[in-house]
Amino acid sequence: MTSVLSEDILEEILNSGTDEVLLHVLKLPHHTETEIEKALNTLVEHGFVHRGSKTVRLTEKGAEKAAQVARKHAVLETFLTDVLGKQPEAASREACILEHNISTETIERLDNFLDQRKPETVPLEKTEFTNHNNLTRKNPIIPLSECPEGSLLHVSMIRCFAKHSRLIDLGVIPGELITLRRKLVNNAVVITVKGCDIALSPEVSANIMVERCETP
Template identity: 40%
Template sequence: MSSSVREDCLEAILTLVQEHERPVSAMEIGEAVEATASEVTTSVQALVEEGCLRGEDGGYLLTPRGRSAAEAVLRKHRVLECFLHEMLGMDENTASKEACILEHTVSDEAIDRLSSYMGNPRSRARGRGGLRRHGAPPADCPMDPIHNGHRPLLDFSEGATVKVAMIRCIGRNRRLIDLGILPGREITIRRKLHNNALVVGVMGADIALSPEIASIIFVERT
């Protein structure tokens, strides 16, 4: 039995149960998981034997043990998808497909480090077959950087030197990378203009940023 199919089954059941609020059938699980019917059947049977699933009303529900395992896989997917989309600029569909592959081999430590680096992302993840994952916020990998100690660049005064912590929707703002403004880079606020536009110093060059662009750059004090 493939461990990746087993994890995909757990994840699919978690999503389907949350969407439909009832036990899910073997057919629904098979439609949600990209594997052969025999692989899905074998995985579901093994999960029942392991105590991760229980049968009810002709379908399946997660046990507490199964829910814990499913949520762990789901978290890996969300973090990976958000990293690929937000930080590397992949489109959402490609990022989701790549996350589905990587989530089965990446370590918990690597996920913890990625999550901390990006400010604990909670991305809108679709998953295999276009399923939307339970609990995901409604748009563009939104995060809560302020909660994690990161502040918008616009919050700082002239003369402040800060380090870029994250950039929202970086895939749509590739110019920032071209200018050298990327996570981990130190920048200095040279001037704040009357319309909230900024002039910042980056790697020895002064760069003008519109208020819209400056508002998506989150930073921390050096």
């Protein structure tokens, strides 16, 4: 099992938005270096994190776990601000504490609860985390380039976002459902998003993290 600190580390790496994170860049106040060191070692042992000499990187398993934690955070924060009316900052801080001990089932129920509320009371960007509820979160989060042709995919995250700002324009954003129409041997792909076909180079498709959906 993962400890509170190790989950925080996973989340930090995920939030940094890059593949390789320099160790000293990880922002974890309230923890000593030895504590972080120990937690990191456990993470490496369990195969969540791959460790270079000065950097760390999430493994596939680690990315999945980190995304789960991040989602818990988002659902809790939405609940605290929108339903209980807490100040966003305080809500975020508290979500940070709660996210580690809440069960997956409770999160799902809370998520469904938020879904059923009137849409206009839910701030728009939060709905991304609650969209496509019945389709996803059963599969690992993997790069688009690793999915088979024809699969329906839920975009979880885009790495090196700044480099691919054109993806935002075309609607490839976290939360969007896309279809992988074509994949060549070199991992160049054609995806369908919002009814349009878009061709992507291999280096772009490797940076789009997706989750496969079970077709309803």
